[in-house]
Amino acid sequence: MATYAARVSNVAAKVAQGTSVSEALSGESASIALASGPLRFVPGDSAPPGEAYEAFIHRTACVPTRDNLHDFFNGLVWLHYPESKRRLNELQAAEIARDGIGATRGPLRDALTLFDENGAVLDAPKPLWDVLRARDWRGLFVTHRPLWREARLLVFGHALLEKLTVPRKAATAHVLIAPGEMTSGALDDATIAASLHPAHLATKPFTPLPVLGVPGWCVQNENFSFYDDSEVFRPRRDAERSPTPSPCDGGAA
Structure with missing residues (x-):
């Protein structure tokens, strides 16, 4: 968390004064650009109906952002690691352009997410x-x-x-x-x-x-x-041959 501390303070102070999360984050993003333009954070309902979230970001360089902690932290990672987030978005958008949006994401999009x-x-x-x-x-x-x-x-x-x-x-x-x-x-x-x-x-x-x-x-x-605590620090199962992810908040299965 210390990695993000300075920007947490800056953005949180603006939000505490009544600024939306998207506006507060955009005030910090002036030096960041995607292929489609300068990075901006926009209200969470900005993407047109039917357009995938990642495809919209790739097309517009705008990140839909709700006024909640989840999107607040997403924005902070964009500000601190823009090259990595841009790479993730490019790969997601390329998969969506190729395969569309189906019932499942597929192995690459699953890993990216x-x-x-x-x-x-x-x-x-x-x-x-x-x-x-x-x-x-x-x-x-x-x-x-x-x-x-x-x-x-x-x-x-x-x-x-x-x-x-x-x-x-x-x-x-x-x-x-x-x-x-x-x-x-x-x-x-x-x-x-x-x-x-x-x-x-x-x-x-x-x-x-x-x-x-x-x-x-x-x-x-x-x-x-x-x-x-074996519910959290679980041993590796013999059947596992590769590092398979565990549930996001359920211990190291």
């Missing part, structure tokens, strides 16, 4: 990655706890940011496993955007991480019995 809503990016030493992918929670949070001093975790998904305003122990991020190494600079906007390859994303390359287990994110985790 999951990362946009609930994704996170981790810059960490290899031993932390190894135990995270194995869902060895004791190894991740107890045995290798000192290594978290060398790690950085960015919550990218705006739905997860919203959930963390009222934290629950089961709040689970889906950490992107990039197609190549993401070490130094992994939380940089350009680096994240460059890692968003369609073929890779279509495999749903994410691994779950209960974020309140991260050292420093919750005072209760200083007592290691915090990690004994």
Whole structure:
């Protein structure tokens, strides 16, 4: 959350004075542009009937924004990581243009939506990655706890940011496993955007991480019995062959 702190203060102050969320966010977006023009935030009902949300953004460079926390955080991520959000939107719009809007999104759009809503990016030493992918929670949070001093975790998904305003122990991020190494600079906007390859994303390359287990994110985790909760810190199932996402707020299945 600290990543967004300065802009949270600026935008929230304007909203507290009666400005709409879309207007408050637009006041911060002057330097950002999409292919179709300068980025703007517009009222939530601005898209014409029948036009998909992502297609409308791609066509107009306008992000429909309601006066609620969910869209407030979506706007903050747009302001802080415009290249990554633009890349997500371009990929979504291309899929919509090709296949239209059906009953299901398909694997690529599912992955794009999951990362946009609930994704996170981790810059960490290899031993932390190894135990995270194995869902060895004791190894991740107890045995290798000192290594978290060398790690950085960015919550990218705006739905997860919203959930963390009222934290629950089961709040689970889906950490992107990039197609190549993401070490130094992994939380940089350009680096994240460059890692968003369609073929890779279509495999749903994410691994779950209960974020309140991260050292420093919750005072209760200083007592290691915090990690004994098997409803949140679930072991990896033998049948799993790849990091399959768990429900957005239901623990690390």
